[in-house]
Amino acid sequence: MLSKIFRSQKSGQAAFLLMLASMLSYAAGLLRDRTLSHTFGATHLTDAYNASFLIPDLLFNVFIAGALSVAFIPVFTSYLKQDKREAYAVANTVITMGTLVLGGIGIIVFILAPFIIPALFTNTSPSDQTLIITMTRILLLSPILFCISNALGSILITHKHFLAYALSGFLYNMGIIVGIIMLHQHLGIYAAAVGAIIGALLHLSIRLLNILTINYAFKPTLSLKHKGVRNIFWLMIPKTVNLIGWQAMLFVYTLVAYTLAEGSVAAFNYARNLQSFPVSLFGIAFATAIFPFLSDHAHNHASRKFSEDFQITLEKILFFAIPATVGMLLLHQEVIKIILKGGAFDSSAVTLTSGVLFFFILSIPVEGLVHLFARGYYAYKNTIYPMLFALTGYSINIAFCILAAQIIGVNALPIAFLLGTSVQLLLLVLFFMNKLSYFSIRSFFVKMLKIGCAVFIMGIVVAFLPRYVSISFLTLQVIRVIVGTLIYLLITAFFRCPELAFFTTIISKYIKRSS
Numbered sequence: 001m002l003s004k005i006f007r008s009q010k011s012g013q014a015a016f017l018l019m020l021a022s023m024l025s026y027a028a029g030l031l032r033d034r035t036l037s038h039t040f041g042a043t044h045l046t047d048a049y050n051a052s053f054l055i056p057d058l059l060f061n062v063f064i065a066g067a068l069s070v071a072f073i074p075v076f077t078s079y080l081k082q083d084k085r086e087a088y089a090v091a092n093t094v095i096t097m098g099t100l101v102l103g104g105i106g107i108i109v110f111i112l113a114p115f116i117i118p119a120l121f122t123n124t125s126p127s128d129q130t131l132i133i134t135m136t137r138i139l140l141l142s143p144i145l146f147c148i149s150n151a152l153g154s155i156l157i158t159h160k161h162f163l164a165y166a167l168s169g170f171l172y173n174m175g176i177i178v179g180i181i182m183l184h185q186h187l188g189i190y191a192a193a194v195g196a197i198i199g200a201l202l203h204l205s206i207r208l209l210n211i212l213t214i215n216y217a218f219k220p221t222l223s224l225k226h227k228g229v230r231n232i233f234w235l236m237i238p239k240t241v242n243l244i245g246w247q248a249m250l251f252v253y254t255l256v257a258y259t260l261a262e263g264s265v266a267a268f269n270y271a272r273n274l275q276s277f278p279v280s281l282f283g284i285a286f287a288t289a290i291f292p293f294l295s296d297h298a299h300n301h302a303s304r305k306f307s308e309d310f311q312i313t314l315e316k317i318l319f320f321a322i323p324a325t326v327g328m329l330l331l332h333q334e335v336i337k338i339i340l341k342g343g344a345f346d347s348s349a350v351t352l353t354s355g356v357l358f359f360f361i362l363s364i365p366v367e368g369l370v371h372l373f374a375r376g377y378y379a380y381k382n383t384i385y386p387m388l389f390a391l392t393g394y395s396i397n398i399a400f401c402i403l404a405a406q407i408i409g410v411n412a413l414p415i416a417f418l419l420g421t422s423v424q425l426l427l428l429v430l431f432f433m434n435k436l437s438y439f440s441i442r443s444f445f446v447k448m449l450k451i452g453c454a455v456f457i458m459g460i461v462v463a464f465l466p467r468y469v470s471i472s473f474l475t476l477q478v479i480r481v482i483v484g485t486l487i488y489l490l491i492t493a494f495f496r497c498p499e500l501a502f503f504t505t506i507i508s509k510y511i512k513r514s515s
Helices: 011-040 044-051 054-082 085-122 124-138 142-158 163-188 190-211 225-256 262-301 301-332 332-339 347-361 362-380 384-430 440-468 473-494 499-513
Strands: none
Touching: 011 044, 011 163, 011 262, 011 332, 044 054, 044 124, 044 225, 044 262, 054 085, 054 124, 054 142, 054 225, 054 262, 085 124, 085 142, 085 225, 085 384, 124 190, 124 301, 142 163, 142 190, 163 190, 163 225, 225 262, 225 384, 262 301, 262 347, 262 384, 301 332, 301 347, 301 362, 301 440, 301 499, 332 347, 332 473, 347 384, 362 384, 384 473, 440 473, 473 499
C-alpha cells in the first residue's frame, strides 16, 4: 500500500506534484502566520520568536545543509548505480555523523546561551533576551530532527520519490499552528517554539514512512574513510561557506531591524514568508524536480539532454514567476490585509509589512532562477563557483542594508536582497553558458515576448478592475485574482505556449490514473 502512495515520478510529474504540495504547504504557512500574527501581532514577542531561529538554523546550515543540498545527491547517485550497499553506507555515515555533531554542539550552545544571546542582541531589553534564550534552547532540537529528515529526503529524491518530500513542509507548518492554538494560553510565545518542534517531528515522520518503500534500513555507521564520504565532505565545504554567508546576512538583517521601529523583525519575516511562496512553488519545485535528471545527464555526459531539460525548466519557472510577480505587486497591500490583519495585527503593522513585501516581490523571478542555475553547477559537482557568486551577492546585500537602513528604514532589507540576488544570478549565468551549448536564445526571447504581452494585458485589467466593480473588499480581490489568471492563461494559450499543454497532459494522466 505504501509503495502505491509514494510512487516515483518523472521530472514533469514530479514538478507538478511538488507545486501542488507547495501550494498546500503555503496554505498552511499562511494559516501559521495568520495564527501567529493574530495571537501575538508584530511586536517584541514575534521579534524575539523570529530571532530565536538564528542559532539553530546556523548550526544546521553550517554542519549539515551543505552536504545534503548539493554534495549528497550527485555522490549518492553515482554509488547507487554501481552498488546499493556502498551507497547506503555513505547515507548511514552522513546521518550518524550529523546527529552526533549537532547533538554535541547543541548541548554546548544550550549551556552558553545566556552568554551568547546578550552578546549578539545588545540593543534588546533583558526581558527580550530571556525570551530569545529560552526559545533558542527549545529550538536546538530542530537541527537534529531536520538533519535526519533532510538526509532521508535526499535519498528519496535520488530514488525519484517526491511525495513525502513535498508534504513534509505542510506538516511542519501544521505543527506550529497546533502548538500556538493549543498552548499559547499556558506558554505564551513559547508555544510557537514548542510547535516548531512538533512540526519538525511531523516533517521527519512522513519521510520515515516513505523510506520503508525503498528497502533502505538505517544502521549507525561512521565510515569516515569511505571515498564517497570524503567526496561529500570536500564538495560540501564551498556550500557550507555559502550557507555561513547566508546566515551572516540573516544575522545582519535581524540585528539591523532591531535598531528600527518595533515589529520590524516580524514585518520582515512575514513579508519574506509571503514572497517565498511563488519562489518555492515555481523556482524551488522545478529546480528540485529536475536536479536528479540533470545529475544523470551530467554523469552520462549527455550535454544535449542537459541543455534541453535546463532550458525547458528555466522557461517554465519564468512562465509562472513573472505573472505571479506582477500580480503580487498590484495586490501587495490587499494580500497583507486579507491574510494578516486582525487581532493584535493592526493597521500600522499592515502598512509596515506591506511596504517590505512590495520590494521583496521584485526578487521573485531572480531568486527562482538562482535555485535552478545553482543546481546546474551542482549536477557537475561544481560547488566552488556558486559559493563565490553567492558570497559576492551577500556582501553587496549586507553593505547596502547597513548603509541604507537608518535612511529608508526596514525597506532597505528587501531592496538589499534584490540587489545582492541579482548580482548573484548574473554571475551564475555568465559562467554557466558554456554548459548550455544547445540553449536556443531565439526560442527563449520569443517565449519571453509572449509572456510579456500576456502579463502586460493581465496587469492593466487587474489594476483598473476595482474602478468598475463595487462589491465587498474580499470578493473584489478574489475576482481580480481569478480574472487576471484567466486572462493570462487565455493569452498564452492563444500564443500556444507549451507549458499549458504540458500541465494539461499531466493533470489528465492523474485523472485517468485515479479513475
